[in-house]
Amino acid sequence: MNLRFLFAMAVCKCVYHGMRLLGRQASYLPGWFAVKLCPDYLRHIRKAETVICVTGTDGKTTTANLLSDLLTSAGRKVANNRIGSNTEFGIATAMTCSVALTNRCRVDAVVLEVDEHYARIVCPKVRSDYIVLTNVLRDSLQRNAHPEYVAGKLAQIDCPKAKLILNADELCSSLLLPENPRVYYAIARQEGDGVTPPNRVNDCPDCPRCGAPLRYDYVRYAHVGHVHCEKCGFASPAADWLATELDPENHRLTLRHGEEEYTLPMLHDSVFNIYNELAAVAVLSEMGLSMADIRTALEATPLTKTRLNQLRVKGVTVVSMMAKSNNSLPVSMVFDYIRKKPGKKAVILALDDLDESKSSERIGWIYDTDYEFLNDENIVQILATGVRCWDHQVRLLLAGVPREKLVCMQDELAAIEQLRCKDLESVYLLHDMSSYSRSVTALEKIRKVLEGAL
């Protein structure tokens, strides 16, 4: 046994337990010590029987958390990095928690959410059995520039034995690492799917093989859908796991795998969360779990609360939703989800990153985001809040939202007092991940305003 490695692990565990005693999260620093003391730390650490890495632009937290929960429900002992960092250091911490001081593995499986920039470093070192590539979509421009750049990074993952779990409906990721074994999942054409990309952003307009414009058999957001090229015959990959029917009313979906069809619980009715669920189901099935066990585990698993929180106040549904700011597509998808919900609605935009006034004031993303979706007769009021509220206001006006529907105030709590509650059936509070704790306060404020008014 490598002494340097054992020393690094002892330090890592000491730092971890010390920080936990002090009430700290201990997700990054213990692993930082481990890797600094032993650069090959992740290669030496004993691996669980199954190591799953989840990477990609969107949905990796939800998918990784869901996989952990489902595996736990199915009776497996699982380690993961859900408490924090998804870089090499956070992953070193999570892996350390999966082994005893003697480097004996104490869990059946490790589920790791991996930052897309670190995937090429981490995935081979942890000897991934499965790599879930959720998607490669537009993200923060400062860090991720554009999908071609991120796809180029992911294409450097050198892990030839790992089985890839890929979204056949997302072209930027589904063609990556062509030498790896792979399994595809997809959602078949559904009522309401069009053949023209519905969003302002489309990062795959042309055929990856010949450069001709792609034709869509169906598309549901950005470039996510099934394509073909009329010039060279290229087409999206066929799905091994195909959700054929979605039944949001009864929270059920029908999944086809080969000749078999299965009915499973649908954890959430938004299409991006259905993709996350399909990815998780595909992994579990590849691991050998029976569909009966997967169904039982799904039935026992609620969606992570940080992303979606719902309450009823005197007949009004109040929904708090995470909408990752600085990232146009998830926000557009949330806007689309809201506009398709029935009834009169108010929308509160509390999207700005809390650090935005200090260092990262870049608002290009709001011009990639479909604010036009909020120009809907059933959306009767929009509160633009946060440090960039004035920019959101201009964007909403450019999207055609009438001035009289708008309230523009920096302080979201003050803005909430302006809610016009008459005939309101639902209120949607959209917050960034960084402002989750503030959204809890805002939710309480909405409750008070609604209780006072109704």
Place this chain on the structure above:
Amino acid sequence: MTIEFLYPELCNLYGDRGNMDYLRRCLPADYRGTHMGDEPWFVQHEVDLIYMCSMTERSQERIIQALTPYRERLKELMDRGTHFLLTGNAMEVFGKTIQDGEKAIPGLGLLDLTARRILPRRANSLFLGGFEGMKIVGYTSRFSHMESSLPPLFRVEKGLGRSEGAAVEGIRSGGVLGTYLLGPLLVLNPDFTRWLLDDLGAKDASLAFEKEARQAYQVRLEQFQGNIEV
């Protein structure tokens, strides 16, 4: 008046298309979009403004290739003073070369500028600058810098110019306005947009949502003039 947006399906990064959305609301004109494979509108017709904006590095090479057959016509338009608004890395397409490590990618050679890619490093910066007595606010986020003998578009007060440490930003050559600033530059800078409309001869055109746009501009300007990190 005719305004042509070149390759909107490829030049669709970072919210730059907000500039065209805003211009449409300010200025009634014939707006033309030229897609890959189409003959650009400017080849057979007169245009008043050609707009091109941020794109991927691979798209830069595709667009250089697509525009090469029309190089002489573009030169004629530039010599005549036709307005070009080039945001993000679009101006590099019109330069001499884009140096990417050992590889030199020839540009259209219409502007005296040489770009140098710094991939995988990404240069991010807020920007406060000056232009014809007005203050310009914006930001840049890019994989390249450039050198040029051409006069600049903006004078740097804070943030990144043409390259690290440069006191000037972008290029201005006749009617060609090129800047590394990206995103909705025209929405962010009502004074600059007013100047552009006037320079295009559209003095009667009014700024869309002027009150709200100026409010947002004023807040940003005060922040940028304070102790904000760039």
